[in-house]
Amino acid sequence: MLNETEEAIDLTDITRNNDSQPTLISITQARREISRQLQTRVCADPQTQDHGHSYIVWNNSDWLKKKGVSSQIIPPTNPGIYGGNTHQLLEIHKTANMAWRRYKLAQAATKKMIMHAFKDYHFLELQDDNGDIVGYTAIELFDHLMDQYVQPEDVADQVTALHKVLEQEYDPTEAPQVYYKAVQDARNALDSLNQTVDDETLIRHGLNQFKEHIDLKLDVRSWKLLSRAEKTWKRFKTHFIKAINDNKNDTGTLKAIGMANAVKHQIEQGKENHEVLAQASFEAREKISTLERNYTALMAAKQPPPPPQETADDRLNQIKVLTERLNLLESNKSGGGGSGGRNGGYRSLGSNSFPKNNKDGTRACRRWSNDEYCWTCGFDIKHNSMTCKYIKDEAAHKKEATATNTMGGSTRNLHLRV
Ligand SMILES: [Zn+2]
Numbered sequence: 012m013l014n015e016t017e018e019a020i021d022l023t024d025i026t027r028n029n030d031s032q033p034t035l036i037s038i039t040q041a042r043r044e045i046s047r048q049l050q051t052r053v054c055a056d057p058q059t060q061d062h063g064h065s066y067i068v069w070n071n072s073d074w075l076k077k078k079g080v081s082s083q084i085i086p087p088t089n090p091g092i093y094g095g096n097t098h099q100l101l102e103i104h105k106t107a108n109m110a111w112r113r114y115k116l117a118q119a120a121t122k123k124m125i126m127h128a129f130k131d132y133h134f135l136e137l138q139d140d141n142g143d144i145v146g147y148t149a150i151e152l153f154d155h156l157m158d159q160y161v162q163p164e165d166v167a168d169q170v171t172a173l174h175k176v177l178e179q180e181y182d183p184t185e186a187p188q189v190y191y192k193a194v195q196d197a198r199n200a201l202d203s204l205n206q207t208v209d210d211e212t213l214i215r216h217g218l219n220q221f222k223e224h225i226d227l228k229l230d231v232r233s234w235k236l237l238s239r240a241e242k243t244w245k246r247f248k249t250h251f252i253k254a255i256n257d258n259k260n261d262t263g264t265l266k267a268i269g270m271a272n273a274v275k276h277q278i279e280q281g282k283e284n285h286e287v288l289a290q291a292s293f294e295a296r297e298k299i300s301t302l303e304r305n306y307t308a309l310m311a312a313k314q315p316p317p318p319p320q321e322t323a324d325d326r327l328n329q330i331k332v333l334t335e336r337l338n339l340l341e342s343n344k345s346g347g348g349g350s351g352g353r354n355g356g357y358r359s360l361g362s363n364s365f366p367k368n369n370k371d372g373t374r375a376c377r378r379w380s381n382d383e384y385c386w387t388c389g390f391d392i393k394h395n396s397m398t399c400k401y402i403k404d405e406a407a408h409k410k411e412a413t414a415t416n417t418m419g420g421s422t423r424n425l426h427l428r429v
Contacts, residue, residue, distance in 0.1 A: 020048060020120045022127050033129055033160040035169045039200050041128040042068050042153060045121055052117050055110045058082050064117035068149045073203065087111045121149040129156065135423065136388040136401050155401075158393060170206055173197045177208065181220035187252050190220070210244040221251055230254035377427050384414035389423025396420070 025044050028037045049065040059066055060079040071083050090107035093100075122144070126134075137144045137155060147155070176197035181190045194216065198208045218234070221227045234242070234250055378391050386396045386409045394400070396412045412418040414428060 020124060022124065024048065025124050025127050027127065028129055033133055033156045035157075035161050035165055035204070036172070036200060037128070038153065038156050038161070039203050040196075041125065043196075043199065044128075045124045045149075048124065049117060049121065052113070052120075054113065054117075055106070056084055056087075058084055064113070067114075067117055067121060068153065070150065087114045118149060122147075122152065125149065125152050133159070136392070139403050166204055170201065170204055173201050173204075173206075177212070177216050178219075181217075181224075183224060183255075187248070187255050190217075191248050210247075211242075213244050214242060214247045217247060217251070226258050227251070227254055382414050382428075384412065384417065384420075384425075386410070386412035386418060386420030389421035389425065390414055391424040391427050 024047070026037070026040055028041075031037070046062075046065040046068050049067065050061070050063040052064040054062075054064045054066075058080070060077075062077055062080065065077075066074050066084040067086070069077070074080060074083070087107065087110040089111050090104055093104045095101060095104060126144075131138075131142075133156065134144050134152070136159070137147055137152075139145060144152075174197075177194050179190075179193060181187065194213055198213060201208050218231060222231045230251060234247070237246075379393055381393070383392055383395045384390050385392055385394055385399045385401075387399050387402050387404075388394070396408070396410050399408070402408045409418040409420060412420045414425070417425070
């Protein structure tokens with residue numbers, strides 16, 4: 012019974028965000044990775060379908076998008092001490108107790124995974140006097156990260172970054188599954204930002220990659236011959252996994268014949284093009300000689316025009332000025348006076364807009380331009396003493412405390428106030 016509930020967590024499957032601030036992407040990624048671990052934890056509630064305990068990391072709207080899920084899950088509560096007097100009541104109590112225990116274990120495991128993915132100081136606001144983070148559910152921890160580190164403008168940037176992932180290059184030295192997974196992850200992340208990417212888009216990006224590889228030319232062609240209904244992302248994946256594996260295993264005849272046919276096909280097309288070209292150039296030559304004849308006739312009829320000496324000089328000057336300007340622009344660009352760097356202004360994946368904290372976790376500079384202060388959480392935050400959601404000590408917390416009158420509250424980040 013103990014073994015069933017106390018399953019080990021596999022932290023190696025949880026990506027660590029070393030040294031970087033949480034971002035929308037890293038938070039979403041952690042949520043998804045943790046969710047996967049929780050799926051295998053048995054949950055007695057049949058409404059959780061095949062998703063085990065994973066519901067504890069998803070907000071309702073995201074949870075309801077899961078396969079087969081049709082209702083919100085109400086987490087079990089502590090059934091307390093058994094006070095009944097029948098066998099039936101005792102069984103009910105036992106079951107409720109077990110559900111509660113499993114739920115608590117899942118929450119504890121989740122907290123461990125979240126702490127593994129992020130740093131202690133990302134949760135400073137939630138720590139009690141001993142530096143412990145106690146009494147928060149997984150959802151509350153994730154909400155805290157979103158609240159503290161994700162700004163609305165970030166969403167637009169992350170969407171752009173994710174679209175870049177969708178357009179990434181397929182690396183033929185790796186299994187195609189690696190490529191598939193990366194784009195699928197990007198699609199899922201985009202989905203959680205309410206940006207839907209359909210199968211057709213994934214396939215389009217995939218084809219763009221695969222068609223660059225000569226040994227997949229045939230397979231790209233045979234894919235194009237499929238009907239619209241057959242062109243699903245699932246089928247696309249297997250189609251090219253098979254093609255790539257065949258390429259690896261089979262250097263033999265079938266493929267060679269196929270390649271030869273493909274080449275022949277191209278040569279034939281080339282021939283056709285050549286004929287069209289010949290016809291066109293014949294027509295062009297006809298036209299040119301007609302024009303030449305017309306021109307000679309005109310020239311004979313008219314006075315010779317003034318020599319175009321001056322205008323030619325003007326042109327030369329113009330070209331010179333433009334070239335100089337271009338050179339100037341070019342040298343400015345490669346000089347790299349700004350901060351941008353080689354990514355052309357795009358923020359690379361996993362980076363973030365916030366400056367890093369000091370080594371000890373205290374903030375080095377302002378994150379928010381407001382004057383909000385909270386008795387429990389301190390300064391440079393997005394809420395105040397009145398609206399705090401992180402109150403640890405209801406009796407001590409002073410709702411009237413402000414940055415100018417802290418009433419003995421937290422001094423965190425107050426050094427950033429000017
Ligand atoms: Zn607060």
